[in-house]
């Protein structure tokens with residue numbers, strides 16, 4: 329029983345942190361409509377248009393391209409293998 333409560337507490341804490349992070353982005357870009365309703369950012373990124381098949385916001389997913397993080401990871405491994 330207490331395990332379920334701790335899972336819920338962890339989930340609520342995570343959601344609050346996600347909203348806080350997206351609020352910081354929305355504030356920096358001056359998105360006032362999102363600042364008035366912060367819980368909209370629980371399942372939606374601040375700079376995302378909301379369409380999951382959007383070719384501008386989700387080009388990595390739609391066109392199956394590597395993301396910026398994946399490119400950095402691959403680049404790091406290439407330099408590591410060349411040095412050793």
Ligand SMILES: [Zn+2]
Nearest residue numbers: 377382384385
């Ligand atoms: Zn979009």
